[in-house]
Amino acid sequence: MSPSGGAVLGRVRRLRPADFGIVWVTVALFVLLSQTSDVFLTAVNLRNVLDQQALLLIAGSALTLTLISGHFDISVSASHINAAIVTALIANESGSAVAAIAGGVAIGAAFGLLNGVVVAWVRINSFIATLATSFVFYGVGFLLSDRSIIRIADRGFSEVARGRSAGVTNATWIAVAVVVVCWVLLERTRFGRHVFAAGGNPEAARLAGVRVQGIVLATFLLSGAAAGLSGALSASKTLTAQPSDDFSFVFAVLTAVIVGGTSIAGGEGAVWRTVFGAFFTAFMLNGFNLHQIDPIVQRLIQGSVILVAVAADNWTRRRRSA
């Protein structure tokens, strides 16, 4: 920018179309599928897509904050699985749906707290730290469940996630609430500002008086609790919980966050991006099914899309810093 005349301090930030790539491609995919499939643009199909993405959106909105603060949380899968187990155990033990869900959230939060301490104070690289704690948590899951599938006896417990209001499942409503909370936290509060600062330039943040370690801890606590909530809801949805050491949930969540355009380098991103990232991948998978695309080809396309998304992110970043 060249200095011109006096100080012109405007208010409106210039919006660049290039910043909204994920919105354009999601809309384009939506239009494409509406045109090519009779089933896609039906209330039933769209409600299903929403319900399927609910758990991913819950975990992904919170994980977005962790990524913006400059860290990875691979243990989202492990927290998710453990929360389902704890929820199922409490549901069978006490019969209280509230206690069961709270228990799932609590174990996720506890795991998140541990991750936060290990990353922020012990200063282990977050990717490695949460990979390691994942294995610990998976072990805990096998111990808690005694290595077997837990079935929830009370069939009514499925209403927590599957019950409907205004034609949409409770899980979807809860996801909307979590998205809004994370969005507001990030964009409107001091905490959100500090998350951006901690991820964008931790030393500068520290020198400006930001408690960087506390902020990082809080984002891990959040992503753990959200993963716990998603696990608790999955127990309600399926009325079962099964121990495993499967990382697929966290990778699906990370894919949504990253395809949405939140930077893996930290300091940049948004919850709405994760929402679009989740719907873009959901529409893609839905389109595959509706068009009966070979599952092998699906994988090829899915992988390529992630590469393109991250490459585009790098490219715009380099152009802007040039």
Next chain:
Amino acid sequence: MGRIAPATPQTHVELRGVTKRFGGTVALDRVDLAVRAGTVHALVGENGAGKSTAGKILAGVLTPDAGQVVLHGAETVFRSPRAALDRGITMVAQELSLVPSRSVLENVFLGIESRRGPFVRGGAERFAELVAECGIEADPDATVGRMPVAEQQNVEILRALARRAELIVMDEPTARLTSEQAVALRRTVRSLAERGVTVVYVSHFLDEVLAVADDVTILRDGRAIRSGPAAAETRRSLIEGIVGRAIEAAFPPRRPRELPAPVVLRVQGLSRAGSFEEVGFDVRAGEIVTLAGLVGSGRSEVLRCIFGRDRATAGSMTLAGEPHAPRSPRRAIRDGVAMVPESRKADGLLPRRSVRENVTLPHLGRFVAPGGFVRTGGERAAAGRVTEAVGLTGATIASAMAELSGGNQQKSLFARWLVGRPRLFLADEPTRGVDVGAKRGIYDVLAGLAGEGMAVLVVSSELEEVLGLAHRILVMRGGRLVGELDGAEATRTEVMELAFGAAA
């Protein structure tokens, strides 16, 4: 464009009309310089005079934007440091480039290992030969990272010699050495020259230069002022050459202090092991004090302690009469200390965020409603007010920080602290990487802060700044406070003599 005498047969390498720019700053401006084969040629100058840049161009680490590098009488373009290496040129940089976790032997032969098929051979004999040849002792099996810096430097030199280097460029080789180690290094350098190796020796230690060099080139503001035999120079003549001109940069008038003003910061016997010792001074309200000295003399480290980035190991400080021993920058800020760091990129800016967010970050608490929500109305108003106060021009508070010019970025970092009302304002190299126009703006801001009754402490390597801004000048050398001068009366030579440790 001036042209020096044609290369004599014994000229090893030459710069002809070399210009080098970094962004908007001209680091070298049409520099001519010839290095004779088998001699030690020193490059001296102030911080930022271009001596390191000239060394790097001679070593093929940087390429000139204009002009030629002439090696053995033929114009040469080095596409990479590797290409320079192949021509027998190597550099021992200020930051050593060794692999700390590996042994001396591996480091010395890194990239030129002798092999049998795909397997690396021991190299012990080859190492012994090398040591015998040049007389630099080193344990081949020692792990480099566990050795003292001086020995690591020897490993770098061995590495250069193992590559049959004919020309070695050393950039501030003694900056991190003790005086005994420096003497030993000097002997090594002399013996290299006796064996026909050409050494380009970049240093701001004038005694050292006079002791070791055959020829000296003085650089000032990116220009080669003069070259000649070291025997014809004295410390005084070198300082005069380095300092050169009179102060001409524009400074705001020095506001008279209202004495006796209260002491805001008092530092007593402050030490930090390995950085500085027994430093004591006062800064009063409404006063600008500059802390001068060479890079590495401990100036920035003192600021770090005052701001709570480091803890002092001895001594005490008071801030407005209260004991001041901040455990973190956060505490220091709470107590009314503000700091503009030396490296705005690394320590100051959130490049992707808006000017508004950058400016309000330390004082965001002032705009927070219950529940942690930021009241953006009040925040915008404050951001607008402080950015205007520092004369941020041509940008909006909604612009991303990365889009601003260096000068505007720096002004934003000043604006940041005006949201609060600091008592003590610290600035480390406040005009680094800022163009001339914006410099004056920053000087005005500093003078304005003092005018409002803040105590201002500035670390600067630019003499004009040190002299032009200060009510009082403190000079540090080798971790100690070595003198105090009156800002209005001090001369460049006085400051330089204190900084270089020259006997007046």
